[in-house]
Amino acid sequence: MTEFNKSIDKKLVSTGHNKLQRRFYEIRNNKIFEFFVISIIIFSALMIGANSYEISPTTMQVLSILDVMITIIFLIEIVIRFIGEPNKKRFFHNFWNIFDTFIVVVSLIPIEDGEMAILGRLVRIFRVLRMVSIIPELRILINSLVKALPQLGYVMLLMFIIFYIYAAVGTTFFASINPELWGDISISLLTLFRVMTFEDWTDVMYESMTVYPLSWTYYLTFIFFTAFAFLNMVIGIVVNVLEQERQIEADLKNQVSEEPTMQDLKQELAEIKAMLQQQQK
Known part of the structure; x- marks a missing residue:
């Protein structure tokens, strides 16, 4: 391997766009994924409204299970956004990323009875605000x-x-x-x-x-x-x-x-390699 090839390989590695990151980056910017997260947020808001009515213990248990599932989905969504972030050091420089992470982390804490139960319900109410961080127009x-x-x-x-x-x-x-x-x-x-x-x-x-x-x-x-x-x-x-x-x-x-995409950079590098090979011949 020539020194030129080594420098090219180092440049490709330094970009940090590995397959997993690129995949998660595509997922976080996918409109279907965004619509799915918005739907979960709306469903979570409807659950909060349902809890304000007198419901049977069975329904309450079902809502509790659904709440856990929603929290897990939010946790997965935060992980996808973090891994898909090209510059992870600046992920928490964004206020909305901090807000979303705080809401999800607090939602993971088991809060059942006592005064902390009020805090748990408030956190779940504020989950509706996550729609602001998802929809660019609201931001x-x-x-x-x-x-x-x-x-x-x-x-x-x-x-x-x-x-x-x-x-x-x-x-x-x-x-x-x-x-x-x-x-x-x-x-x-x-x-x-x-x-x-x-x-x-x-x-x-x-x-x-x-x-x-x-x-x-x-x-x-x-x-x-x-x-x-x-x-x-x-x-x-x-x-x-x-x-x-x-x-x-x-x-x-x-x-x-x-800005040039990864595919554009690869194409340009391939053209440079071809030109150098022709010159060596």
Whole structure:
């Protein structure tokens, strides 16, 4: 074996794409496998709903067996994803991989009675969130919302300032009219939240208008600032970040599609070998 052949073989080994890893990589990216995992998650959610009803001991035993089977399936799915990961060192750098692994590991712990049983039921409820880690579109939505939080924080701060000012004004003028709605600033904040969500806000307005006929301006300006202006700003920020995340995702897919596959590398190496053999002749 020539030095060139040895270097080629070392390069093929260094890629780390052995048969088992390639097979598991294909499985984890298979749409049928993804659909199967989503179906199991949905079935697990239905089981949680079934446990909230009064069921017979036999049915409860069947559900317990099914729960164990679902946990085993989730464990196998995590193992497949880990083995199929090209860069295993970065597998747990992903938050969703950590979340999925934590949920599966805790589900393996036998929790039957006592206070820990509540924890076991909560963990099984949160298994529904695994759908976010499976479906890329849901991950984009969650990532967009998280990245939008810093910008949303300033909007929420400004909204709280407006809320606080209007609550102080409402307590000053309307406390004598209805102490249950405007007795202090904390109650006034709750009343204003009711007004912002349009929950029978006209009743609150007409009650204060019996004493202050122009108090309608107070409510209309508050609704304009909160329900119209600030909420639309929140929607605009989230949509903008969502579009940026979609663009980043599309760029990553384009980069992956442009990278040469293992088959392409093998073909190129075969062509190089053929050229070298012709030169040696």
